[in-house]
Amino acid sequence: MFEDALKPLPEKAFDYLAAVHLLNRAGFGGTPSQARALADMGLNKAVDQLVKYESQPVEPVKADLFDNSIMSPLTDEQRETVRKARLSNDEEVLAALQRDRNRKQSEDRKQIAELQKWWIKRMIETPRPLEEKMTLFFHGHFATGYRTIEDSFHMYQQNQLFRKFATGNFAQLAHRIIRDPAMIKYLDNDENQKSKPNENLARELMELFTLGEGRGYTEDDIKAGALALTGYTFKDDTFYFNGNNHDTSTKNIMGKSGQFDGDGFLDVILARNECAEFMAGKLFRFFVNDFSGDMSKEQKAFILAMANKLRASKYELKPLLDAVFSSAYFYSAQNRGAIIKSPIQLTVQAVRSLRTPVRELSALASATDLMGQNVFFPPNVKGWDGGRSWINTSTLFIRQNVLVYLLTGRKPDMYEWQASDIPFDATHLVDHLRQPDGSVDMASGIEYLLRFNLAQSPSPLRLQQVMAFAKSRGERLDNDRIIAVLALTTAMPEYQLC
């Protein structure tokens, strides 16, 4: 019965605005010409191009792009020096060690800032937007924060892991994440030993990563799961199973009994129906609709259909994503403009769709932080709440102002950002509307700019407001006027939707 919920969109219904919708949701938007090319391909090919992105060549992510030695632990020799200095209370040596540590930390904080810029740039430039979008999804899902782990290279490794499994197999990724040094450190599993169990990873694994809070497990299951995960730690930059600290006893977890280790624990979890449902619900909010309030019957049916698909594919994500992006429901009116853009989505989509200059990557990173989404610094292990929580009166101003910055390069006085004098040539947005004499009719140009940017037909009032402004500024829709229209359009409350 749930198959119906995923029934595909008729080919002929896949029009230009549907292609814009797909580009926005399965990625970070595209230019008018990219949207037209996608629409011309037809639904199946368009979805294939976005989901089966392996055919698109992309700049490889090199493992040694960032320095792994900054925060490397002390050698045995250094440790011995510390021990001796402590024993003899050698303040000079101790102070030198402290200085060295401070220097490393400050160097590493510079590297995490570089990493942020690198990722934002990659999201802007990649020919595989879904790969980066799912990487972002998993970063928010298996949220791990730099502030706690203080090791930028481990954050980089985790980022590569998410990219590798972006549209791969969720179960395999889950087995990898309990071996991920950043995660192990973030949730204290390096402290989890059979003699002194630490429940942090076991709890969040069930509550936030797989099942959802209170869904099918008890506090006792958490305690048993924590024992299963004992000894899962890391050395330097790689996973290390410390058999001495691992509890080998028989454990009862959610009605199953066995000598579970971390993987056994995870297998028990992944076999539960709740897991696919929980993941389907999260992906629904990320890709389809981040509704507020009670779930409708239709939404529920669609999520259950997604969960069935995920179970049927044994947690392979591609078949699920393909079905969602091909479904009539995904394109239905109720799901257009139904997601509040995350700060990353807002910023990256603005650059990708309008083709504004990138300007300063550090400014974009700091802006996304002010808007509430500092990548590699999620607020907590729950990740970003998304939806309406992105928006308050002050983040709304910042959202509008970031667009002013991208469009004009104008240094907003109170921001510590660099002004940029790179001009933005916005005329390509209306190229297809040019008349034989090269001019663009103002009314149709403005109508098009609103429709493209809002991914919907604009409200008559909005159209009237912008049109009145544009007419008061002359007859021609030249670059300056296009940018002025864009400044107003991107300051519309509904521009925050995609």
Place this chain on the structure above:
Amino acid sequence: MSEHNIPYSRRLFMRHGVALASMATTIPQFIQNSALGMVAQLAGNPGGAGLPQDRILVVVQLGGGNDGLNTVIPFGMNEYYNARPTIGIPAPSGTAKGQTGVALMLDQQRGLGLNPSLKGLKSLYDDGKLAVLQGVGYPNPNRSHFTSMDIWQTANTGAKGNGWIGRYFDNTCNGTPIQEGSISIGRTAPLALNGQVQKPISFESAELFRWLGKDLHKSLDDPYQQINRAGILPETTQTSQAAFLMRTALDAQLGSDRIRAAVGKSPLTTWPNSDIANQLRIVSALIRDGMPTRVYYVSQGGYDTHGGQLGSHGRALQQVGDALAAFQKELAAQHAEDRVVTMVFSEFGRRVKQNASGGTDHGTAAPMFVIGSKVKAGVHGDHPSLTDLDQGDLKFKQDFRGVYANILDEWLKAPSAKILGGTFSKSSIIKA
């Protein structure tokens, strides 16, 4: 808004220029309400029915689960030192270990002290402006940060529904939101301030509280204002994300000018430099400006001390203690002390026993602080037993909703039973 205010507001409305008046002609109910709210502020008469004219509540949230046992030190209990061999804070008469120091004396007879980093709070205690409420928690404690924080913020043990402060406004303003009724300083507005009708204003820095696009060309300002003050467009579904954004856009315009002006002024006293101090300094500036705001919300993180906690916990406590002391001095200089009560809470305390990493794991009950010249200073209630535990955790002595009830009834003069959906036993903390 109380009814007798409305005619006066309308008179003002007529006098206060074209912008406001023209808004009222064609637009939906919501915006008219907002415009009236704004006019009430201009009249300097924000109080509505049930709102004492100028009483203010400041909520300080300590995020991450503050270790109550290392905040208020039960140095009279041996079990404390047994449970915390390396991170226990020595009694005031004891010997300092390393750089941490010994507890500051709070109550010799009860054997209670304050963390040595809480000198600021200790000065408030000595001035008779600090109430320490012991063992505050709730039944069937939840050890998830998020759920427990939601429980505290909704005052609902199912962690469901609107925020308790939002409901306070909803219950006292006759279905009309009070513009700038509540302000949170920070990235995101806490659930606590979210009501059905009442929505908080929040910002991290006042300078960013406007659209910079109008600097591009002055002709952009008018259409921008029209777009952002239009409220919910007729074809938009009221419950949609779009409607929510349109409402928020209007709120943003209304709050912008005034707040930026208020925060731009220099404080009357000197302030320490920390994030929490900066937040409280902004609050003090807004209070001085006579904002109609009844509730301010600030927060500090860093209390999730699972490992090596002595240093980091002490630093966090010092920042908040010093900031609270500075805030109280600033209020005194403004002659505003008698109008402000400050409440400090965290989502839970931590396990009695320290863990193997020199830290503590998620626990249950913990002390709360209530500060002000109008609070009954001193230690309230008994310390939870360190032997009669629930799975290694403290049993709470005072339901936090009883504390909220007391503040609602006695300070904000609002019907707590209606707002909290029940009655809770409470010890009186507000002076008559």
